[in-house]
Amino acid sequence: MSIQTVSTQPFSDQKPGTSGLRKKVRVFQQPHYLENFVQAIFDTQPLQGGVLVLGGDGRFYNRQAIQIILRMAAANGIAKVLVGQGGILSTPAASHLIRKYRTQGGIILSASHNPGGPDEDFGIKFNASNGGPAAEKITEAIYARSKQIDSYRLLQADDLDIDRLDIDQVGSSQLGEMQVEVVDSVKDYAELMQHLFDFELMRSFFDNANFSMCFDAMHAVTGPYARYILEELLGAPPGSVINAQPLEDFGGGHPDPNLVHAAELVAMTRGSKGLDFAAASDGDGDRNMILGRDCFVTPSDSLAIMAANARLIPGYAHGISGIARSMPTSQAADRVAEALELPCYETPTGWKFFGNLLDAGRISLCGEESFGSGSDHVREKDGLWAVLFWLNLLAVKGHSVATILKEHWARFGRNYYSRHDYEAIDTQAAEGLMAHLRDQFSQLPGQEIGGYRVSYADDFSYSDPVDASVSANQGIRIGFEDGSRVVFRLSGTGTEGATLRIYLESFEPDPAKQHEDTQEVLQPLIAIAEQLAQIRQRTGREAPTVIT
Ligand code: G1P
Ligand code: ZN
Numbered sequence: 001m002s003i004q005t006v007s008t009q010p011f012s013d014q015k016p017g018t019s020g021l022r023k024k025v026r027v028f029q030q031p032h033y034l035e036n037f038v039q040a041i042f043d044t045q046p047l048q049g050g051v052l053v054l055g056g057d058g059r060f061y062n063r064q065a066i067q068i069i070l071r072m073a074a075a076n077g078i079a080k081v082l083v084g085q086g087g088i089l090s091t092p093a094a095s096h097l098i099r100k101y102r103t104q105g106g107i108i109l110s111a112s113h114n115p116g117g118p119d120e121d122f123g124i125k126f127n128a129s130n131g132g133p134a135a136e137k138i139t140e141a142i143y144a145r146s147k148q149i150d151s152y153r154l155l156q157a158d159d160l161d162i163d164r165l166d167i168d169q170v171g172s173s174q175l176g177e178m179q180v181e182v183v184d185s186v187k188d189y190a191e192l193m194q195h196l197f198d199f200e201l202m203r204s205f206f207d208n209a210n211f212s213m214c215f216d217a218m219h220a221v222t223g224p225y226a227r228y229i230l231e232e233l234l235g236a237p238p239g240s241v242i243n244a245q246p247l248e249d250f251g252g253g254h255p256d257p258n259l260v261h262a263a264e265l266v267a268m269t270r271g272s273k274g275l276d277f278a279a280a281s282d283g284d285g286d287r288n289m290i291l292g293r294d295c296f297v298t299p300s301d302s303l304a305i306m307a308a309n310a311r312l313i314p315g316y317a318h319g320i321s322g323i324a325r326s327m328p329t330s331q332a333a334d335r336v337a338e339a340l341e342l343p344c345y346e347t348p349t350g351w352k353f354f355g356n357l358l359d360a361g362r363i364s365l366c367g368e369e370s371f372g373s374g375s376d377h378v379r380e381k382d383g384l385w386a387v388l389f390w391l392n393l394l395a396v397k398g399h400s401v402a403t404i405l406k407e408h409w410a411r412f413g414r415n416y417y418s419r420h421d422y423e424a425i426d427t428q429a430a431e432g433l434m435a436h437l438r439d440q441f442s443q444l445p446g447q448e449i450g451g452y453r454v455s456y457a458d459d460f461s462y463s464d465p466v467d468a469s470v471s472a473n474q475g476i477r478i479g480f481e482d483g484s485r486v487v488f489r490l491s492g493t494g495t496e497g498a499t500l501r502i503y504l505e506s507f508e509p510d511p512a513k514q515h516e517d518t519q520e521v522l523q524p525l526i527a528i529a530e531q532l533a534q535i536r537q538r539t540g541r542e543a544p545t546v547i548t
Contacts, residue, residue, distance in 0.1 A: 001156065003154070003155060003156070007150065008039075014040070014147075018492035019125055020108070020133070022122070025120060025121065039151075044138070047076070049078075051080045051102075053098050054082065055083060055087060055089025057220060058086070059248055062109050067164070067165060070180060071154050072154055075176070076153055085167070090225060092383070093188070098131040112282055112287070127379070130379050134352065167182050190225070195315065201392070215240060215281075216281075218256075219244075220255040221285045257287055260547075269293055277290075278291040282371070285383050287383050308408060322364065323336065323342055323364075326369065327462075327474060328368075336412060339411075343362060356464055357465070415507050418504050419504070422539050424498075425540075434476070436538070452480040452481070453480060453481045454478060460475050500539065
């Protein structure tokens with residue numbers, strides 16, 4: 001066996017987005033493309049002589065990428081790699097492994113909720129030793145290196161072919177000087193969940209024949225985790241976890257747990273015979289969707305409800321230190337923080353901004369409107385964790401999901417909330433639209449638009465309270481005097497054209513006024529968004545692609 005140095009040339013498009021480098025599979029399959037990026041990680045991160053966690057969501061190209069990365073790790077002086085069995089590790093499980101075994105970091109292969117398959121998406125991201133997504137200064141260093149790279153290192157042997165190294169059996173082997181330890185993908189994570197939640201209580205709750213539930217793994221990574229935890233450990237009836245087999249193309253579906261892509265699951269909760277509880281997770285297992293009979297818990301409300309009830313859950317029985325939400329997430333959590341006198345932080349979109357706050361102990365819970373919630377147990381959002389949190393809460397309270405929601409709104413008021421996405425629009429048109437908003441926001445405060453008075457308008461800039469780093473231009477926020485908001489930003493995770501996201505929120509303090517139709521409640525704000533941003537004219541679209 002020998003270490004080969006392969007000459008290469010930089011690619012100009014390896015700038016990591018909101019969550020790592022995400023491109024079409026065909027882009028990753030170009031000679032040297034994956035290798036360049038991986039070498040840029042090894043060249044800039046202190047991993048030599050250390051331990052690395054490696055795994056992914058099982059999508060197309062996962063296995064090949066793992067073989068390449070293993071051979072590169074061996075050639076770059078990594079002492080040991082912990083690989084999930086079959087190359088499978090959910091994003092939160094990978095984060096947990098990094099933390100539990102105090103490794104120097106991890107490489108996670110995933111394009112999250114984006115479709116998989118030869119013509120679809122692939123992705124790679126580096127998580128640092130705290131278990132969380134690399135901070136901006138790390139991704140910038142990796143990107144800068146990727147633009148200069150002229151060679152990468154790979155372990156070569158005559159009898160070493162891609163796909164040769166067995167990653168399907170749990171156990172240890174050598175690759176050159178490096179140890180490869182294939183670990184059970186589920187075990188450590190399941191232990192962590194048992195530590196946080198009252199499994200005994202939930203088990204007796206599941207014994208109650210009147211409780212019906214379904215978890216849709218969407219043929220993505222959480223299948224094995226959910227089967228083991230929900231069906232085996234908690235005794236949910238076999239078949240409670242559907243689409244549990246991870247598939248390279250997610251069964252042709254879109255592994256994104258929302259009202260559009262998990263429509264079948266939503267249908268199962270409708271009507272008097274609807275399920276009491278249903279949930280789903282995404283491609284890499286960090287997102288969650290929570291449903292009750294005839295009701296949907298918006299992710300923003302879910303965060304607020306978790307925060308308000310944290311003391312009922314064993315892992316948080318001593319109380320929480322603070323809450324953080326991403327900027328576009330509704331302000332429902334802020335109301336809880338205020339009532340409980342807890343610090344509350346508003347961060348830019350993307351999980352990496354929560355890491356510093358969690359590491360510093362300033363917050364215990366955090367979440368995003370994009371179906372993400374999490375806590376200080378790992379440094380990623382965690383889909384199954386959120387599901388277990390809700391199940392534990394239902395078991396403690398003995399109430400339906402709908403009742404828990406109503407009680408929450410009665411106490412804190414209700415933030416009606418929706419996100420409108422315009423996917424794959426022309427990049428120049430999208431940038432033009434944002435520039436148009438940037439040109440006018442400073443004149444908006446004090447003005448009245450569509451019957452609403454603007455109280456503030458800005459391009460959100462975040463100054464990290466822990467390391468004082470500043471992240472500017474994070475999206476246009478327009479706040480109105482009655483607490484309503486409209487937010488505009490461009491997606492950082494898309495792989496085709498640009499995606500414009502418009503976040504709409506209005507506040508109703510009176511619990512007696514409950515409206516069925518959120519879109520109707522938000523109609524005046526939708527009209528204001530159109531008026532300010534000229535969406536139809538600039539994008540050529542009559543309506544959003546996805547409304548959540
Ligand atoms: C999207 C979500 C964001 C989330 C990210 C990764 O990013 O909006 O909240 O952190 O995916 O799951 P975006 O495409 O909006 O940049
Ligand atoms: Zn994800």
